[in-house]
Amino acid sequence: MNDRIIFEDVSKFYGEILGVNRVNLSIPPGITSLVGPNGSGKTTLMNLMTGLVRPTRGRIQLLDCSIDDPENLFRMVGYSTQFDAFPKGLNGFQFVYSYLRLAGRDSQSAEQLAWRAIERVNLVDAAKRNVAGYSKGMRQRIRLAQALSHDPKVLVLDEPLNGLDPLARSEMIALFRSTATQGCYVIISSHILHEVDVISDQVILLSNGYVVAEGKIHNVRSEIQEHPTQILIRCSQPRELAAKMFEYPHTIEVSIHKDEHGLLLKTRDADRFYLALNEIALNGIDIESVAPADDDVLSVYEYLIGNEEVVR
Amino acid sequence: MKTIWWAQIKAVIRLEMKKTFFAKRGLWIYVLAAMPVMLFIAYAVATSSHRNRSAGIAAQGEKTLTSQNMRAIKPEMTSQEVIAILGKPPITLHWTENRPPQTGKGMSIEVLHESYHYSDGQSDLFVRLADGKVENITIQQGNNLGQDSIMFAGVFQFFFLRLAIFFGCLGIFMNLFRGEILDRSLHFYFLAPIRREAVMTGKFLAGLLATCTIFVTSELLQTIAFLWHFPPTVRELYLYHNHGLEHAAIYLGVTVLACVGYGAFFLVAGMMFRNPILPAAAILIWEGINPFLPAVLRQFSVIYYLKSLCPVDIPSPPGTPPVFALLVSNSDPVAAPIAILGILVVALIALYVSSVQVRRMEINYTTE
Numbered sequence: 001m002n003d004r005i006i007f008e009d010v011s012k013f014y015g016e017i018l019g020v021n022r023v024n025l026s027i028p029p030g031i032t033s034l035v036g037p038n039g040s041g042k043t044t045l046m047n048l049m050t051g052l053v054r055p056t057r058g059r060i061q062l063l064d065c066s067i068d069d070p071e072n073l074f075r076m077v078g079y080s081t082q083f084d085a086f087p088k089g090l091n092g093f094q095f096v097y098s099y100l101r102l103a104g105r106d107s108q109s110a111e112q113l114a115w116r117a118i119e120r121v122n123l124v125d126a127a128k129r130n131v132a133g134y135s136k137g138m139r140q141r142i143r144l145a146q147a148l149s150h151d152p153k154v155l156v157l158d159e160p161l162n163g164l165d166p167l168a169r170s171e172m173i174a175l176f177r178s179t180a181t182q183g184c185y186v187i188i189s190s191h192i193l194h195e196v197d198v199i200s201d202q203v204i205l206l207s208n209g210y211v212v213a214e215g216k217i218h219n220v221r222s223e224i225q226e227h228p229t230q231i232l233i234r235c236s237q238p239r240e241l242a243a244k245m246f247e248y249p250h251t252i253e254v255s256i257h258k259d260e261h262g263l264l265l266k267t268r269d270a271d272r273f274y275l276a277l278n279e280i281a282l283n284g285i286d287i288e289s290v291a292p293a294d295d296d297v298l299s300v301y302e303y304l305i306g307n308e309e310v311v312r
Numbered sequence: 313m314k315t316i317w318w319a320q321i322k323a324v325i326r327l328e329m330k331k332t333f334f335a336k337r338g339l340w341i342y343v344l345a346a347m348p349v350m351l352f353i354a355y356a357v358a359t360s361s362h363r364n365r366s367a368g369i370a371a372q373g374e375k376t377l378t379s380q381n382m383r384a385i386k387p388e389m390t391s392q393e394v395i396a397i398l399g400k401p402p403i404t405l406h407w408t409e410n411r412p413p414q415t416g417k418g419m420s421i422e423v424l425h426e427s428y429h430y431s432d433g434q435s436d437l438f439v440r441l442a443d444g445k446v447e448n449i450t451i452q453q454g455n456n457l458g459q460d461s462i463m464f465a466g467v468f469q470f471f472f473l474r475l476a477i478f479f480g481c482l483g484i485f486m487n488l489f490r491g492e493i494l495d496r497s498l499h500f501y502f503l504a505p506i507r508r509e510a511v512m513t514g515k516f517l518a519g520l521l522a523t524c525t526i527f528v529t530s531e532l533l534q535t536i537a538f539l540w541h542f543p544p545t546v547r548e549l550y551l552y553h554n555h556g557l558e559h560a561a562i563y564l565g566v567t568v569l570a571c572v573g574y575g576a577f578f579l580v581a582g583m584m585f586r587n588p589i590l591p592a593a594a595i596l597i598w599e600g601i602n603p604f605l606p607a608v609l610r611q612f613s614v615i616y617y618l619k620s621l622c623p624v625d626i627p628s629p630p631g632t633p634p635v636f637a638l639l640v641s642n643s644d645p646v647a648a649p650i651a652i653l654g655i656l657v658v659a660l661i662a663l664y665v666s667s668v669q670v671r672r673m674e675i676n677y678t679t680e
Binding site for chain 1: 316319320323324326327330331495496497499500501502503504505506507508671672674675676677
């Protein structure tokens with residue numbers, strides 16, 4: 001019994017153009033974010049795991065299901081794509097309802113499930129309006145309702161927060177979280193890093209079709225040795241603390257915060273730094289808080305890729 | 313499992329029906345289907361008005377004529393003899409002609425020409441006389457069901473089958489997948505827990521339902537328009553005693569089979585080619601050159617079997633070059649059960665290729 005989404009040496013080429021190359025992944029339950037700029041291979045990975053495109057090389061397995069078996073695959077997968085086209089002439093309710101009828105549901109249960117999914121994305125009032133007249137955010141939500149409608153175990157969401165207003169974004173993020181806490185696999189692609197930071201249990205960083213890092217963001221950060229760890233310390237005596245810190249060889253750089261109530265320190269060895277900080281605190285300097293300053297997706301991505309296309 | 317497949321196929325058909333029946337880009341298919349109906353209505357109106365005119369001419373005549381009376385007129389009869397048999401003509405035309413003298417010298421000769429127009433209410437007789445003697449006789453027959461049924465067969469074979477149904481199926485079946493790829497909405501089906509083959513079957517059946525409804529209705533209306541102008545007795549005689557009803561049923565059956573055959577061909581073509589013009593032209597040429605192909609190759613065509621099923625043979629007009637005569641006649645017809653089986657086998661082969669193709673299909677709209 002396999003409980004992971006597995007990519008084994010997967011490559012996808014569109015003719016001569018590289019989609020993704022030599023991808024090896026093992027995705028556990030929870031929220032996993034695919035992060036990377038446009039063209040990095042996020043959508044290709046999602047299309048590969050849902051069988052919309054076939055790998056040129058390698059093997060993909062979704063839990064116990066092959067991607068070549070859409071009938072069983074989509075019983076446990078819901079995919080909200082970036083494709084912004086809908087079957088003509090359908091209203092929001094019909095869009096979700098027709099999807100459930102295609103899944104083989106009888107009319108009564110399809111109707112029930114469709115309304116439930118539409119309620120979950122807060123679109124009940126607009127459900128009987130033609131999808132062609134929806135705003136971008138509404139189209140995003142109705143696609144999400146379709147993907148959620150049959151209670152899938154794996155939810156694949158391509159840029160799901162695009163076009164949503166701040167309130168809708170926070171509602172959707174809460175929805176993803178609650179879905180993930182039920183033991184589901186939520187795969188989200190995004191190029192907006194601060195969102196990913198808030199949502200994700202783990203991240204997969206992509207660049208030019210290659211996976212450059214994967215795992216929990218803190219673990220990924222600690223793997224990056226060539227960039228010193230940055231730590232923000234809030235205290236009442238930043239200058240004294242800075243002077244003490246320079247006594248330790250792992251300290252590279254210290255800068256005093258402009259409000260004179262803290263400092264930003266760069267260290268080559270985070271573990272030794274924390275030991276040193278304990279000693280200093282015991283010797284009378286009052287420390288209010290300590291927090292890593294570059295232990296987020298944005299910093300990690302910049303360290304690994306140095307790409308400016310990703311939006312903060 | 314089979315129950316759920318059938319439920320899924322029905323769901324696909326429901327979604328497709330609106331698109332296939334009411335798509336704006338499919339309006340020309342209705343026009344194509346309506347064209348032969350219009351032709352037969354126009355023909356019926358023209359024939360009816362001609363018959364009314366003939367009845368009027370017959371009523372004006374001195375005698376009540378029969379076709380036997382009219383056939384009794386022979387060349388070289390005098391005008392008196394003609395009038396003795398048929399009575400005074402209701403419509404007469406006369407004019408004079410100045411002929412040059414036969415020797416080339418002297419005065420020209422004045423020749424009196426006359427034209428008598430008689431009618432028995434059905435057929436018209438035109439008798440042309442020169443200098444009081446019958447020179448030319450023309451009988452224009454009305455209510456000639458034999459001739460009209462050949463005309464009907466010609467329209468059916470050369471326009472309805474080879475053009476209207478052919479291009480109608482092209483318009484509907486090629487768009488089942490290709491249209492959705494262009495609209496970027498095909499992923500809707502491919503994201504549902506449904507076998508791709510079920511999507512294909514549902515789409516094919518929806519296309520078949522649409523084409524059959526459009527073209528069977530057209531064929532029915534053509535038959536009604538074709539028979540409408542005949543008197544009830546002639547109609548009854550044709551329908552119940554001269555295989556008319558049987559022919560009408562066969563035409564409807566051939567229409568359905570044509571939709572099945574061409575539909576399956578264009579379904580697979582729509583999956584394999586981006587530009588519909590190329591496969592359409594290739595299939596049109598293949599179907600067109602069918603009579604000239606070797607017997608083995610002829611079997612891989614829809615028109616070969618459809619022609620064998622058509623109930624009325626179209627005779628080649630005298631003097632038709634053998635090459636063209638081949639197009640008209642069916643030199644090597646197959647028995648009806650084999651023809652039906654042949655079309656179904658050709659369609660099944662095309663559907664099998666489609667099912668392989670649909671399983672391989674990827675959603676990659678950017679390359680389209």
